[in-house]
Amino acid sequence: MSGHDEHSGEHDDAAPGDEHAGGSGFGAIQVYLLGLLLAVGLTVASFWVAGSNAVWGPGIPAALLALAVAQIGVHLVFFLHITSGPENTNNTLALAFGVMIVLLVVVGSVWIMAHLNHNMMPLPMDKLIQMQH
Amino acid sequence: MSKDPSPSDVAAVYLQHGPYGRGHDPHGHGHIEARGHGAGGPAPKRVIVGYGFWIFLLSDIVMFSGFFAAYAVLAHATAGGPTGRQLFDLDRVAIETACLLASSFTCGLGYVAATRRRQIETQFWMLVTGLLGLVFVVLEVLEFYEMIQKGAGPDRSAFLSAFFALVGCHGLHVTVGGLWLGTMMAQIWFKGFRPEIMRRLLCFNLFWHALDIIWVALFTIVYLLGAGA
Numbered sequence: 417m418s419g420h421d422e423h424s425g426e427h428d429d430a431a432p433g434d435e436h437a438g439g440s441g442f443g444a445i446q447v448y449l450l451g452l453l454l455a456v457g458l459t460v461a462s463f464w465v466a467g468s469n470a471v472w473g474p475g476i477p478a479a480l481l482a483l484a485v486a487q488i489g490v491h492l493v494f495f496l497h498i499t500s501g502p503e504n505t506n507n508t509l510a511l512a513f514g515v516m517i518v519l520l521v522v523v524g525s526v527w528i529m530a531h532l533n534h535n536m537m538p539l540p541m542d543k544l545i546q547m548q549h
Numbered sequence: 550m551s552k553d554p555s556p557s558d559v560a561a562v563y564l565q566h567g568p569y570g571r572g573h574d575p576h577g578h579g580h581i582e583a584r585g586h587g588a589g590g591p592a593p594k595r596v597i598v599g600y601g602f603w604i605f606l607l608s609d610i611v612m613f614s615g616f617f618a619a620y621a622v623l624a625h626a627t628a629g630g631p632t633g634r635q636l637f638d639l640d641r642v643a644i645e646t647a648c649l650l651a652s653s654f655t656c657g658l659g660y661v662a663a664t665r666r667r668q669i670e671t672q673f674w675m676l677v678t679g680l681l682g683l684v685f686v687v688l689e690v691l692e693f694y695e696m697i698q699k700g701a702g703p704d705r706s707a708f709l710s711a712f713f714a715l716v717g718c719h720g721l722h723v724t725v726g727g728l729w730l731g732t733m734m735a736q737i738w739f740k741g742f743r744p745e746i747m748r749r750l751l752c753f754n755l756f757w758h759a760l761d762i763i764w765v766a767l768f769t770i771v772y773l774l775g776a777g778a
Binding site: 506510 | 615
């Protein structure tokens with residue numbers, strides 16, 4: 417495959433977005449096509465779960481988050497070509513650090529603010545709104 | 550040779566192999582293997598450029614995480630105003646999602662065509678990418694316009710402030726990406742597939758795919774969870 421020949425030389429690091437260095441048997445376009453199929457499937461599943469009653473109500477947010485994480489993984493592997501191979505160590509480590517910061521910011525904010533709301537407001541939100549009217 | 554290398558020897562090694570010296574050469578046969586683990590000297594420029602741009606993208610995603618955190622905290626602070634369930638039109642969001650996903654795919658096809666040095670094919674796929682991105686931005690601007698017309702602008706409630714900040718920031722990224730796309734098409738057309746142009750195209754591809762990743766988080770957390778919950 418032409419892309420592979422260009423990228424391999426005496427250096428075998430890979431930039432993000434490089435095609436797979438290992439001989440996976442797929443051409444570049446097939447990799448994008450497979451990624452597109454998986455992403456479309458996961459997107460359709462997300463919209464279907466949100467709009468139907470097939471999933472137990474309280475389980476819908478968990479199902480949607482799981483589908484989103486799966487789709488982000490598909491995008492990373494098939495579109496951005498971030499893999500677990502040795503030539504991708506630097507890219508994967510940077511990604512792991514980014515994910516850690518994102519989780520700290522989002523989960524930390526939600527966690528702290530939920531506790532703050534719990535401690536600061538003896539009344540539930542809807543009662544408070546009724547009182548204002 | 551037992552004496553220390555003279556400064557000119559050091560300089561010669563530096564010029565030939567970069568600041569990290571001869572690198573990993575266990576058998577002394579002159580084969581240098583760079584594995585990106587600090588030994589073997591600097592990696593090729595396109596790997597360094599791609600890695601640097603990957604770091605930028607991750608920092609951009611960290612910036613978005615702040616907007617996501619603000620939205621998650623303020624999603625129920627509607628101040629008696631309209632909620633997401635009343636405002637969001639999931640059909641339009643589905644079309645937006647389809648546009649962005651398809652544009653991510655055509656963007657990848659354009660890059661593959663560029664690595665094969667096919668000018669017309671590259672320009673065609675990049676044009677399709679740009680048009681799909683334009684449809685996305687137009688749909689989003691329409692959504693914002695209708696919401697503001699209904700009195701549900703960013704000044705209505707903390708929920709809507711966070712919504713417009715988060716979704717608007719993503720839309721701004723797509724708009725800037727579209728301008729970058731047009732620039733890249735012109736550069737490829739007039740300057741050809743030169744190495745530095747190919748590096749810029751690699752960075753543009755990474756940027757466009759990263760925008761799609763942010764949109765996946767966005768349509769799940771803002772629209773699907775907001776319209777259902």
